[in-house]
Amino acid sequence: MRRSYFVGGLSALWGLWTLLPGNSFGISPAFARMAQIRPEETWGAFALVFGLGLVIASLRAMKRTEIVLAILCAFFWDFVIVAFALAQAMALGTPT
Helix, strand or coil: CHHHHHHHHHHHHHHHHHHCCCCHHHHCHHHHHHHHHCCHHHHHHHHHHHHHHHHHHHHCCCHHHHHHHHHHHHHHHHHHHHHHHHHHHHHHCCCC
16 A cells, blocks of 8 residues: 555654654644653654554555554554644634
8 A cells, every 4th residue: 555655654754753862842832742641752662663564564565464553553643633733722722
């Protein structure tokens, strides 16, 4: 599946970015919710492992592994999206 390469590559790159030295989560208040649950190194490790695993499973045509890792990546990115949406909704305040 070509989408698996994209999602896996994106997850791996995002994971690598959060594992780099520095405070990646400090650049935006949207990461605050995620930082309350786990440190950024943990999030980066999850994303990197899931992403690289998905790319490798896609290259080796390991369909069941690819499906499982695609589902894990989907749950991971769903959580990131919800955390960002909640942080942005709180930043905007109440509607007038």
